[in-house]
Amino acid sequence: MQTTASPDTPALAVSRLGHRFGSKVALHDVSFTLPVGSFTVLLGLNGAGKTTLFSLITRLYSSRHGSIRLFGHDIDRSPGQALATLGVVFQARTIDLDLTVGQNLHYHAALFGLSRREAGHRIAAELERAGLADREGDVLRKLSGGQLRRVEIARALLHRPRLLLLDEPTVGLDMASRQAMLGHIRRLKQETGLSVLFATHLFDEIQAEDTILLLHKGRLVAEGGVPTLIERSEQPDLPRAFDTLTRLAS
Structure with a gap:
């Protein structure tokens, strides 16, 4: 109920x-x-x-x-x-460093049943908020520790x-x-x-x-x-x- x-x-x-x-x-x-x-x-x-x-x-x-x-x-x-x-950022990182920022976020969005189109809108909005709008195509290994954390926060917020x-x-x-x-x-x-x-x-x-x-x-x-x-x-x-x-x- x-x-x-x-x-x-x-x-x-x-x-x-x-x-x-x-x-x-x-x-x-x-x-x-x-x-x-x-x-x-x-x-x-x-x-x-x-x-x-x-x-x-x-x-x-x-x-x-x-x-x-x-x-x-x-x-x-x-x-x-x-x-x-609930959105969660754990102490241990749980993102794939060999994928791009966008690939990581789209995968998470799919787990919550978001359409590709809706996921794209939300990912763009959260990356903009995180100051990472120009990094969606970057492989995560290229990012600093602080940027990786902001990606994780963006991911945690995709399902609102x-x-x-x-x-x-x-x-x-x-x-x-x-x-x-x-x-x-x-x-x-x-x-x-x-x-x-x-x-x-x-x-x-x-x-x-x-x-x-x-x-x-x-x-x-x-x-x-x-x-x-x-x-x-x-x-x-x-x-x-x-x-x-x-x-x-x-």
Whole structure:
């Protein structure tokens, strides 16, 4: 049965989510909601459980405990409707470097049932937005790391999702490329109304107005705006707030 989302339905609602790898607990009792149109940072050190959480949201892993809803669609009961709302950029690249930009994007568009004509229009629009309008015929190996990431973001937006997940998309990029990538993502959010969940372990990628989900050793130990976390920790800045809140939770 199709679920119709009301105006106040969250973009993402995670409830009491848990996951194990054998005897190792990767996520424990994680619950949160993302409002529609929000930019939320999933902050945690490597190994905190960020990628596991993304793998559960995208159904790469099957969750054994808890629930995940995307715009009101339960990911287990209505996976097609739920995942259709989602665009994803994983930390590991998932594009074919021996194909051209256009070939990669057309292949993805075909997976979502877009006609060749419609795919062409959308690809041209997303490459223009990404500043890559003149690179459609280039083999991906010719592109820089930052350009490859922008191709992946363009690909993730072709089916017009409502929530964009980005798992440490700036890993391996130099400072200038990181800043350009972050600017691109934030402009996308402003221009399109996308909801964004952005995973990182780098404090300089966070802005004061962002909402933070602080994940530590598989547990959500704090959430709220940057000023809220700083005030709660009684520290002068976010890095020291992070150290205090994770130490108290350990």
